[in-house]
Amino acid sequence: MSQEQNIEEQTVNKDNNSGLLTNLLFNIVIPSLILSKFSSPERLGPVLGFWVALAFPLSLGLWEFLRRRQTSFFSVFGILNVAFTGGLGFFALDGFWFAVKEAAFPSALGIAVLISMKMRTPLVQTFLLNDRIVNVKLIEERLSASNRQVEFDALMVRATVLFSLSFFLSALLNFSLARYILRSPPGTPEFNAELGKMTALSFPVIALPVLAFTGCVLWYLFSGLTRMTALSKDELLVK
Numbered sequence: 001m002s003q004e005q006n007i008e009e010q011t012v013n014k015d016n017n018s019g020l021l022t023n024l025l026f027n028i029v030i031p032s033l034i035l036s037k038f039s040s041p042e043r044l045g046p047v048l049g050f051w052v053a054l055a056f057p058l059s060l061g062l063w064e065f066l067r068r069r070q071t072s073f074f075s076v077f078g079i080l081n082v083a084f085t086g087g088l089g090f091f092a093l094d095g096f097w098f099a100v101k102e103a104a105f106p107s108a109l110g111i112a113v114l115i116s117m118k119m120r121t122p123l124v125q126t127f128l129l130n131d132r133i134v135n136v137k138l139i140e141e142r143l144s145a146s147n148r149q150v151e152f153d154a155l156m157v158r159a160t161v162l163f164s165l166s167f168f169l170s171a172l173l174n175f176s177l178a179r180y181i182l183r184s185p186p187g188t189p190e191f192n193a194e195l196g197k198m199t200a201l202s203f204p205v206i207a208l209p210v211l212a213f214t215g216c217v218l219w220y221l222f223s224g225l226t227r228m229t230a231l232s233k234d235e236l237l238v239k
């Protein structure tokens with residue numbers, strides 16, 4: 001690897017790590033602290049505290065959009081998610097509708113993944129089998145040489161269905177967590193504290209199981225590719 005490539009790779013890794021930290025702070029840590037610690041009547045109050053907490057993920061989403069000058073599928077969903085949460089808080093709807101909203105977005109993503117099977121490039125191929133992760137060109141050469149394209153297409157269909165199930169699992173866990181935690185009347189400090197608790201628990205309770213499920217899908221996909229192409233997992237990955 002040349003010195004220029006090494007510097008570029010280090011820069012990309014640094015940006016990725018910085019982006020992960022920023023997302024954790026703006027989407028989970030700071031909103032949780034505001035909702036749970038600063039929404040009491042003697043501080044921000046329940047209404048102002050709720051909107052200040054929502055301002056952080058919304059500001060991050062808008063800043064990323066303005067910086068990149070393009071809209072990604074997940075950025076749109078993130079901003080819509082914040083907007084719906086704000087709307088539910090504004091109309092003081094009870095916790096059930098927050099639970100429905102929490103389940104609706106991952107469910108929509110799961111449906112979109114299934115629908116994408118009819119598209120030229122399925123979303124599972126964009127997310128899990130792109131040329132930044134795997135050696136797509138080498139895989140295509142091996143599949144063409146062994147005449148196993150039809151078998152590969154069938155594998156992608158099964159992987160797409162499994163990948164969509166990870167979003168439906170997220171929807172179920174989101175709904176269950178919201179129904180379990182959100183019990184106080186909306187617009188109260190207690191309700192805001194419960195929202196903060198739900199946000200803080202979303203990573204260990206929801207994200208980790210979904211990541212584990214996605215990891216199983218990746219293992220299944222890579223095992224199939226290894227069998228079809230006679231490439232090792234190290235050869236499949238971009239170095």
